[in-house]
Amino acid sequence: MNVLQRFMQNRGAVVGTAMLALVALTAVFASVWFGRSPWMMVGEPLLKPFSQSEFLFGTDMLGRDIGTGLAYGARVSLLIGLVSTFVAVCLGIFIGAAAGFYGGWVDDLLMRFTEFFQAIPQFAMAIVLVAIFKPSIYSIVGAIAVVSWPPVARLVRGEFLSLKQREFVQAAIVIGQRPARIIWTQILPNATSPIIVAASLMIATSILTESALSFLGLGDRNLMSWGFMIGASRTMLREAPWMSVMPGVAILLTVLAINLVGEGLNDALNPQLRKRGES
Numbered sequence: 001m002n003v004l005q006r007f008m009q010n011r012g013a014v015v016g017t018a019m020l021a022l023v024a025l026t027a028v029f030a031s032v033w034f035g036r037s038p039w040m041m042v043g044e045p046l047l048k049p050f051s052q053s054e055f056l057f058g059t060d061m062l063g064r065d066i067g068t069g070l071a072y073g074a075r076v077s078l079l080i081g082l083v084s085t086f087v088a089v090c091l092g093i094f095i096g097a098a099a100g101f102y103g104g105w106v107d108d109l110l111m112r113f114t115e116f117f118q119a120i121p122q123f124a125m126a127i128v129l130v131a132i133f134k135p136s137i138y139s140i141v142g143a144i145a146v147v148s149w150p151p152v153a154r155l156v157r158g159e160f161l162s163l164k165q166r167e168f169v170q171a172a173i174v175i176g177q178r179p180a181r182i183i184w185t186q187i188l189p190n191a192t193s194p195i196i197v198a199a200s201l202m203i204a205t206s207i208l209t210e211s212a213l214s215f216l217g218l219g220d221r222n223l224m225s226w227g228f229m230i231g232a233s234r235t236m237l238r239e240a241p242w243m244s245v246m247p248g249v250a251i252l253l254t255v256l257a258i259n260l261v262g263e264g265l266n267d268a269l270n271p272q273l274r275k276r277g278e279s
Contacts, residue, residue, distance in 0.1 A: 006268040013264020019257035023250075027078050030071035038069040038224040049242050060243050061236055066229070070250050073226040077254065080137065081206040084144035089199050091145065092152025097183050099153070100160025111157070114150045122147040126209055130218045137220045140213060144206050155198055159191035193269035200262035204255040211251055226251050 007013055026033070036042060041063040042055075049058040049066075057067040099110040117125075129143035163169060164187060172182045213219055214227025226247035233243035 003268045007264050010264040010267055012260045013267070016257040016260025016264065019253055020261060023074050023254050023257065024078060026071050027075040030068075030075050034065070034068040034071050036065070036068060038064065038072040040064065040068075042068075046236075046240050049246070057246050058240075058242050060229075060233060061240065066243065066246050069224050069229050070226070070246060072224040073229060073247060073250065074254070076137075076220075076223045076225040077207045077210060077251075080141055080144065080210045081203040084141045084148065084206045084210075085199055085202045087141065087145035088148035088202065089152050089195065092149040093156050093188070093195065095149070096153035096156025097160055097188065100157040101164055101179065101183055101187065103161075107157070110153070114153050117147070118150045123209065123212065126213065127216070127218065130213055135213075135218045135220060137223060140210055140218075140220065143213075144209050147209075148202055148206065152195070152198060152202070155194055156191060159194060160187055163187045163190055197262055197266045197269060200258060200265055204258040204262070207251065207255060207258075 042065050043052070043059045043063050045059060045061050045063045047055050047059040050056060051058065055065050055067065057065075057070065059065060060069075095110050095114065099107040099114075125147050126143040129146060130139050133139040133142070160183075169182060169186055172186050177186075210219070210225065211227030211230070214225045215231040217231065219225050219228050229247040230244050233240065236243055
């Protein structure tokens with residue numbers, strides 16, 4: 001049974017994939033399905049959801065369409081989640097691979113460097129970094145990547161420490177292959193499964209971090225995001241709760257979908273772990 005078949009047997013993973021695909025399609029085609037800017041005042045303020053077909057999710061206190069804001073917010077959340085996770089994974093792989101393969105003083109130096117970042121609360125560091133470099137999509141991506149790479153580095157290091165003792169790696173060393181080639185062609189391909197699972201779950205954490213930063217007013221002011229929508233409507237929670245509930249539900253469903261997909265990937269890529277858990 002291949003990986004795809006094992007993944008499809010996980011009902012939660014299939015549901016999560018469908019939910020995530022819907023969010024991704026909404027993000028990609030936001031400008032097509034919603035032909036107006038999310039900042040544009042298009043209707044009467046504080047219209048309740050489902051009261052008018054033109055504004056299915058209602059409007060906010062300025063008459064902006066909440067549905068349009070949700071669609072464009074999906075684009076921002078997914079973009080920041082994917083890009084920041086990619087940067088963090090690349091950095092974590094580089095540091096973890098060097099530490100695990102070379103060992104010795106290289107391992108000690110890189111792990112002390114990693115522990116320095118792990119000793120500082122991640123969200124607090126992200127706030128400081130975004131505030132220093134001024135809130136923008138670039139500073140947010142960079143801040144999330146900087147606080148997210150240490151767990152990946154430790155994971156990769158552990159995999160390399162285990163895999164470099166295998167026979168095929170020792171054979172590559174004996175025949176004189178260069179360390180860089182051994183790392184990228186022999187060890188890393190055999191360590192991709194846990195990295196993929198960890199990366200899928202990191203996307204959800206990145207989305208939550210971006211939403212929290214935007215809620216605190218540290219998001220990109222030129223881009224509509226779910227966290228900004230919740231933060232802007234917190235003073236209207238009693239009069240118009242849907243303004244906060246709608247983006248909150250969007251965050252909840254997206255993060256839930258990503259976690260379900262991550263669990264499905266874990267079961268599909270590591271079937272032995274699932275068997276041990278059931279036994």
